[in-house]
Amino acid sequence: MTSGRRRTVALVVCGLGWLAATGTASAHGGSLAGGGRESLTIPTWLFLSTGGAAVGASFLLASFVTDRTFVERIHGWGRPLSGGFEGILRLAGQLVGLGGLAAVFVVGFLGPTNARTNLAILLVWVGWWAGLAMTTYLVGNSWATLNPFKTLAQLLPTLDRPYPDRVGSWPAVGGLLVLVWLEVVSPLADQPRLLASVVAGYTVLTIAGALVFGPDDWFAHADPVERVFRYYGRFAPIGRDEDGLRLRLPGMDLSTPRLVDGPDEVAFVVALLWVTTYDGLVTTPAWRDLTTPIVDAGVPPHLLYPVALAVGFAGFLGVYRLAVRLSRDMSETYLAPAVLAQRFAPPLVAIAVGYHFAHYLGYFLVLAPSLAVALTSPFADPAVVPTIELPEWFGAIALASVIIGHLVAIWVAHAAAYDLFPARLQAIRSQYPFIAVMVFYTMTSLWVVSQPEVALPHL
Amino acid sequence: MTDTATQPVADTAATDTDEEAVYDVPADATAYRCSYCGRPFARESWLALHRGLAHPSELDDEEVEAFRAAHDEEEESLSTFRLQALGALVLIYFGFLMVYALV
Numbered sequence: 405m406t407s408g409r410r411r412t413v414a415l416v417v418c419g420l421g422w423l424a425a426t427g428t429a430s431a432h433g434g435s436l437a438g439g440g441r442e443s444l445t446i447p448t449w450l451f452l453s454t455g456g457a458a459v460g461a462s463f464l465l466a467s468f469v470t471d472r473t474f475v476e477r478i479h480g481w482g483r484p485l486s487g488g489f490e491g492i493l494r495l496a497g498q499l500v501g502l503g504g505l506a507a508v509f510v511v512g513f514l515g516p517t518n519a520r521t522n523l524a525i526l527l528v529w530v531g532w533w534a535g536l537a538m539t540t541y542l543v544g545n546s547w548a549t550l551n552p553f554k555t556l557a558q559l560l561p562t563l564d565r566p567y568p569d570r571v572g573s574w575p576a577v578g579g580l581l582v583l584v585w586l587e588v589v590s591p592l593a594d595q596p597r598l599l600a601s602v603v604a605g606y607t608v609l610t611i612a613g614a615l616v617f618g619p620d621d622w623f624a625h626a627d628p629v630e631r632v633f634r635y636y637g638r639f640a641p642i643g644r645d646e647d648g649l650r651l652r653l654p655g656m657d658l659s660t661p662r663l664v665d666g667p668d669e670v671a672f673v674v675a676l677l678w679v680t681t682y683d684g685l686v687t688t689p690a691w692r693d694l695t696t697p698i699v700d701a702g703v704p705p706h707l708l709y710p711v712a713l714a715v716g717f718a719g720f721l722g723v724y725r726l727a728v729r730l731s732r733d734m735s736e737t738y739l740a741p742a743v744l745a746q747r748f749a750p751p752l753v754a755i756a757v758g759y760h761f762a763h764y765l766g767y768f769l770v771l772a773p774s775l776a777v778a779l780t781s782p783f784a785d786p787a788v789v790p791t792i793e794l795p796e797w798f799g800a801i802a803l804a805s806v807i808i809g810h811l812v813a814i815w816v817a818h819a820a821a822y823d824l825f826p827a828r829l830q831a832i833r834s835q836y837p838f839i840a841v842m843v844f845y846t847m848t849s850l851w852v853v854s855q856p857e858v859a860l861p862h863l
Numbered sequence: 864m865t866d867t868a869t870q871p872v873a874d875t876a877a878t879d880t881d882e883e884a885v886y887d888v889p890a891d892a893t894a895y896r897c898s899y900c901g902r903p904f905a906r907e908s909w910l911a912l913h914r915g916l917a918h919p920s921e922l923d924d925e926e927v928e929a930f931r932a933a934h935d936e937e938e939e940s941l942s943t944f945r946l947q948a949l950g951a952l953v954l955i956y957f958g959f960l961m962v963y964a965l966v
């Protein structure tokens with residue numbers, strides 16, 4: 405048993421080495437960092453099929469690990485963290501969150517109008533959406549405490565109307581799509597006044613929702629931002645269970661049953677993945693060429709973008725549901741499709757994490773010095789702001805993190821399948837459709853990052 | 864378990880224990896049901912494996928024997944699968960090696 409296990413571990417390590425090697429070989433493929441995408445030094449078809457093959461091969465490698473107790477040990481590993489300091493940390497976190505929100509309003513409305521020096525812009529995009537989101541999946545979900553909207557809502561009285569169960573998390577799904585649509589089509593990262601206004605609108609909406617339904621229900625179901633951070637936090641090594649904070653292996657908590665409950669939560673995870681793709685897709689030349697005749701034919705571009713967002717989301721959801729049905733047929737199980745859909749959705753979070761890290765690590769590092777300067781003097785408007793120049797090889801990190809996200813997803817789905825099915829071959833077969841979709845998704849994403857980035861067309 | 868504190872799941876949990884929501888057995892299909900928890904399976908050997916994995920301390924001798932037999936049978940089919948997977952990996956690896964050498 406032990407020698408068999410050692411052999412499997414050795415196999416997995418070799419596989420990872422091979423993947424790392426292919427990762428570097430195609431490192432010229434694209435540099436996600438800083439938004440600049442380079443041209444390929446190897447043919448695109450080869451670059452794409454290498455990525456696709458890496459995902460397929462890692463599935464085959466994972467399928468060699470057939471020792472149930474080994475899989476369970478990896479996912480069950482954990483250490484409790486002492487929680488004596490939690491009360492103080494919590495208060496400090498809430499104060500930092502409120503301070504940040506106040507800074508966004510004050511500096512956003514009154515500070516310099518230059519996006520490169522305005523603290524509100526830098527705080528929201530560099531500090532929060534890049535930096536804090538990265539710490540959420542790399543360390544733990546601190547937004548649960550920092551969230552200034554929740555802190556404010558908890559201070560206010562509530563009407564405590566019962567939250568309608570039928571509605572579930574669908575408002576969060578819609579909210580996520582709307583936020584991404586706003587982020588893509590409007591100059592939210594360029595105009596501090598506009599950003600502060602949008603944050604103000606979001607504040608009013610959120611506080612109103614919490615006033616009516618109570619902060620607990622509102623942030624648990626309807627708020628899209630809270631939910632994004634909660635799912636990202638499930639990837640992190642530090643998590644929370646009934647006994648307080650707990651250390652675990654990164655990503656392994658995604659295989660927990662009931663993490664995703666119901667079709668609305670499945671839709672949210674799929675939406676999280678789709679918006680990552682949409683974000684990059686609309687700045688490719690192919691999108692411009694595809695949509696130019698449509699706009700020329702008289703379709704208003706302001707209609708084009710939200711419709712494309714909705715259609716793409718429906719397409720992603722449709723493909724996922726199809727994969728679930730095929731998985732059910734291949735594994736000949738009598739479990740309902742909904743059970744499989746819910747159990748195999750959380751691994752997708754790992755893929756979203758991989759793409760977020762690939763996209764925002766460089767962005768964060770380049771602009772972090774500007775954020776530091778703006779934090780020390782929020783109302784100054786210096787002519788030159790410091791930024792970091794990223795080295796040539798940085799694109800390799802981005803590509804490696806995309807691949808690692810897929811690897812973790814494959815492993816987590818493998819463990820979930822072992823948990824669901826009594827026969828191990830049945831568990832492996834249940835993954836075929838998902839692996840096919842993942843290979844296709846990897847190739848699409850790699851294609852997007854290998855394309856030159858063009859200005860958002862028609863707007 | 865991180866979210867149980869902030870997210871009440873009582874209502875969805877109620878539908879989860881509801882047998883109709885969890886299992887979906889076609890009307891004309893044969894189902895081998897677990898006598899301990901009621902979960903249906905398409906094959907008898909899967910039921911035997913399930914009993915051994917999910918209810919190990921409750922089994923009688925006959926069920927233990929059935930689990931052992933199903934487990935041995937499973938090991939055999941797994942080693943066949945491992946060989947096939949290894950073959951596929953080697954094919955992918957050398958296929959790409961050759962393509963990279965040529966391009």
Ligand SMILES: [Zn+2]
Nearest residue numbers: 897899900917
């Ligand atoms: Zn049973």
